[in-house]
Amino acid sequence: MSNQLEHGPVRTTRAEALLASVGERGVLRSFYDEDVGSDLMQDADGISEAQEMAARIRPASGPVLELAAGTGRLTFPFLTLGFEVTALELSTTMVASLRRQLEDEPADLRGRCTVVQGDMSAFALDQRFGSVVISYGSISLLDDAGRRGLYASVREHLEPGGQFLISMANAGRSESLERDQELSGRSGRRYVLHVRRSPAEAIQDITVYPADDTSDPFVVCTSRLRLLESNQVVRELEQAGFDVMEPASFRSAGGSGRHDALLLEASLRGDPS
Ligand SMILES: C[S@@+](CC[C@H](N)C(=O)[O-])C[C@H]1O[C@@H](n2cnc3c(N)ncnc32)[C@H](O)[C@@H]1O
Missing domain, CATH: 3.40.50.150 (Vaccinia Virus protein VP39)
Structure with missing residues (x-):
């Protein structure tokens, strides 16, 4: 759709680092992918x-x-x-x-x-x-x-x-341009949410991945939003x-x-x- 940013999967800097460290277990997905996003x-x-x-x-x-x-x-x-x-x-x-x-x-x-x-x-x-x-x-x-x-x-x-x-x-309260937050879902699964704001480009990159770093597959979900x-x-x-x-x-x-x-x-x- 013309009025939206690319939904991804965007290779955010955090996603790049994670995928490099988990090797073959790593899978990059968009939030809006069939299974992962809705989950x-x-x-x-x-x-x-x-x-x-x-x-x-x-x-x-x-x-x-x-x-x-x-x-x-x-x-x-x-x-x-x-x-x-x-x-x-x-x-x-x-x-x-x-x-x-x-x-x-x-x-x-x-x-x-x-x-x-x-x-x-x-x-x-x-x-x-x-x-x-x-x-x-x-x-x-x-x-x-x-x-x-x-x-x-x-x-x-x-x-x-x-x-x-x-x-x-x-966002005004956030001291840094990057933050990590651990989220607990209804299912009890825990995720890390990483947000990286780029005011110069007016975008923010979102990366969500399992808090358990032994997860296999290790699904990294990304999205890019406007910094509004x-x-x-x-x-x-x-x-x-x-x-x-x-x-x-x-x-x-x-x-x-x-x-x-x-x-x-x-x-x-x-x-x-
Ligand atoms: C980040 S999710 C937020 C979903 C929910 N409101 C929440 O807070 O968890 C954004 C949602 O907007 C939907 N979406 C994107 N563009 C849309 C549009 N133009 N009209 C309606 N829904 C749209 C996406 O499919 C997605 O489900």
Whole structure:
């Protein structure tokens, strides 16, 4: 797709070093590969992020529209919290994976989720929502034109008084351009997440690999995202006709104790709220 960076597999510097050290056990994959990507995203814990968003959603504001839902890292916590969710996702693989997982859930939970295949930068659903949510990993896939399309589409789908919630990485708090974080997934498997930011190129390289260095195969997953700062998104939202509240910081999944994430809350300008 033209509005996105290459999904990989990108030969990040960390991936190069790992693959050189593990020899024949090493396999380089993209997050979006058929098996590995959906597995990894499925395993990442979105509970704290979903709770942070849910705390800002007014009771009885109706279904939540989740954009670029992937394999449901946020979808399932929202459903568990009792929300009705429309999960929009572009990739056929991810849509299929989300639907497969839903089949294993109790009827009550399954019945509250509608999965829609669509493009977050240009969608037209025949419905408005009290809240629209998107995670940092998704919004930072879009280029300037893609984000303009996203904001315009969201405007057309928010109920009066509705909220657009966006989680962002709190990059400003990070002292270094590189960080490692160990993540524990729902399955109990542990991964190392390595993030390397390159402000000059406005990109960040993500490398995820097993914390257990004896893993065989040793699957190294990579992705390249835009380096999107929250103040840029705030500016863009304001230009697109949203009012944006002071960003709130929170600790994301597996966070190291720092407030490593931010939540942006926007509403349509002039909305009675
Ligand atoms: C990094 S994953 C994030 C998934 C999930 N929201 C989360 O936070 O774990 C990004 C997702 O965006 C999807 N995606 C990429 N471009 C998209 C687009 N234009 N519209 C909808 N989904 C898109 C990808 O297929 C992938 O599932």
